[in-house]
Amino acid sequence: MSSPSSPSSRAGHTPLRTVQVLGGGSAGSSVHVRSLAAGLAARGVRVTVCAPHPLETAYDFTSVGARHIHIPRGSDPVSLAALRTVCADADLVHAHGLHAGLRTALALAGRRVPLVVTWHTRGHAEGARAHALRLLERRVARAATVLLATSSDLVDRARARGARDARLAPVALPAPPRPPARAPAEQKARADVGAVERPLVLAAGSLVRHRGYEALLDAARAWRALDPVPLLAVAGEGPLRGALQARIEAEDLPVRLLGSRDDLPALLAATDVAVLPSRWEARALFAQEALSLGVPLVASAVGGIPELVGDAAELVPYGDAPALAARVAALLADPARRAELSRAGRRQAAGWPTEDATVAQVLSVYDELTHPEPLF
Structure with missing residues (x-):
């Protein structure tokens, strides 16, 4: 009407x-x-x-x-x-x-x-x-x-x-509803990517240079010292796939390139920490979905991201792999901070x-x- x-x-x-x-x-x-x-x-x-x-x-x-x-x-x-x-x-x-x-x-x-x-x-x-x-x-x-x-x-x-x-x-942008904790779809998503008994870190987006995946792989190399070693899963396709996969294999990095996924909401809901390491973003769909679902997010402090997320995400300088690695590792070791960010993310999303x-x-x-x- x-x-x-x-x-x-x-x-x-x-x-x-x-x-x-x-x-x-x-x-x-x-x-x-x-x-x-x-x-x-x-x-x-x-x-x-x-x-x-x-x-x-x-x-x-x-x-x-x-x-x-x-x-x-x-x-x-x-x-x-x-x-x-x-x-x-x-x-x-x-x-x-x-x-x-x-x-x-x-x-x-x-x-x-x-x-x-x-x-x-x-x-x-x-x-x-x-x-x-x-x-x-x-x-x-x-x-x-x-x-x-x-x-x-x-x-x-x-x-x-x-x-x-x-x-x-x-x-x-409409956000998918979060399924109950460890719902079957969530458990299946973790099992499919090999993160049943280890933390899951997720990035998503086309495999192109400005997405910041080189620094993200640098951070993943540092995460090999953690126990258990988290798995970094990257959903998306693009021209850098061959170069990224070659580096993952050469350096034995705990990273899986997933390609395009039609179950990204379930996978994101199952994630311990989401990462957005881009050189620039406006109102990134991935960031909006992460906060709406209450998934802790670590993102580059670039473009429209700070005004989008407010204080409901951890922000790091673009391309600063040590800062990215340290912030994600700190979150994985701090369930209370992850829960705090989860609540803050939903509050922030409610105000969009x-x-x-x-x-x-x-x-x-x-x-x-x-x-x-x-x-x-």
């Missing part, structure tokens, strides 16, 4: 027609678009999600009331023409991510359709690619009518790139924006852009 404040419920107005554009679709942005589509559709907004077929298969946007249109993630003329056609009747278009923002800006060129872009995260590049990334960010920031960013430092970055209107818009609040904030932006106040 439409709320009284929703654009779709105003007398004399047809339902607001929106298009949500995803490119590659990280887990965080894809889950957000699904949540946003559900909330908007429930308020009477017409929602079309443009995304590659695999994202519809994984996130099932149509089941929450959206229409899905397959648009490949490329910026080739055929994809841009298809996107332009889908957006032809839209009252507003909302792109999620930098590359989706660029493709959408190109598709809307010459049209006076409001473009909202959400930056869920930021790119990582060095050398000549870093210059190209800055140009891309500038192009998207300047094209957006309103740019929403999920952390304060991303807002600053967007403004520095020339955004006309950049706003903080924390994204609420709800899905309803997130939808309401986005809808207020849509309303502002599609129903501007009269000049007189």
